[in-house]
Amino acid sequence: MASSINYHCLAYAALDVCNPLDMATVDAAVTRTGLRPGARALDIGTGNGAIAVRLAEHFGLDVTAVERDPAMAAIARGRVDASPAAGLVNLRQAGSGTVLADIAPLDLIVATGTTDPVGDGRLEPSAILDALSGHLKPGGWLLWGDLIWNAEPPVPVRQIFEAVNRFTTHEGTHEAARAAGYEVVTAGISPRAAMDHYIGTADRQARAWLADHPDAPETAVVRASADRVKIMFEYGGDYVDFGLYLLRKPPI
Structure with missing residues (x-):
């Protein structure tokens, strides 16, 4: 097994979407934009590449x-190469900041469950949404998804979940989007079953790999990551949901 194996690639290879939502929900949001084939989209933190491929295959978008x-x-590359719309997807293995620095304004940005989507270390949703607006054409769209607090968590739970990102509430996301100048076109919270499927699938995939590779060089790191995520959601899962928001930058 390659030395690049890690918890996330084990988990996400088995998931349709690398977040607690399904592709039908993504389809519904993108359909709402009315974007025509050839419109330019950026999928930040593409993960297993499923959403990027869907944007190309189903909507005919020109996707980075x-x-x-x-x-x-590498997993995303396999999905892209297997797609009949592979020619519409430019997959870049890079940080988001590098890509954003040299890409022209876009019709659509997708950022769902992404760590450091702007690439400059911003953590607060309000600051991230504001920065991404600058990379959209007037009238462009942002499909934003992330964990949200559904209740005030205990301090240790907040600290564990917010080690790399800051989260807000459903209402707080609306406020942050409006403050950044967006219109909130649609907003939804994934059903609990979607969260359970996401966490359960990820954990099963990691545990299966660990059972099959007890002596692999990556075993200790994969086990530590799997245990950390399991504990996070066992003790803090009741305080979080996953929200998906279709935001529009006003036309000129």
Whole structure:
């Protein structure tokens, strides 16, 4: 097994979408944009590449997909290469900041469950949404998805979940989007079953790999990551949901 194996690539290879939502929900949001074939989209943190491929195959969009993790980028590459719409997807293994720095304004940005989507270390949703607006054409769209707090968590739960990202509430996301100048076109919270499927599938895939590879060089790191995520959601899962928001930058 390659040395690039990690918890996330094990988990996400088995998931349709690398977040607690299904592709039908993504389809419904993108359909709402009314974008025509040839419109330009950026999928930040493409993960297994499923959303980027869907944007190309189902909507005919010209997609740039960016993934920082080499192991995940390899999985995404396999999906892109197998797609009949592979010619519409430019997969870049890079940080989001590198891609955003040299890409022209876009019709659509997708950022769902992404760590450091702007690439400059911003953590607060309000600051991230504001920065991404600058990379959209007037009238362009942002499909934003992330964990949200559904209740005030205990301090240790907040600290564990917010080690790499800051989260807000459903209402707080609306406020942050409006403050950044967006219209909130649609907003939804994934059903609990979607969260259970996401966490359960990820854990099963990691545990299966660990059972089959007890002596692999990556075993200790994969087990530590799997245990950390399991504990996070066992103790803090009741405080979080996953929200998906279709935001529009006003036309000129």
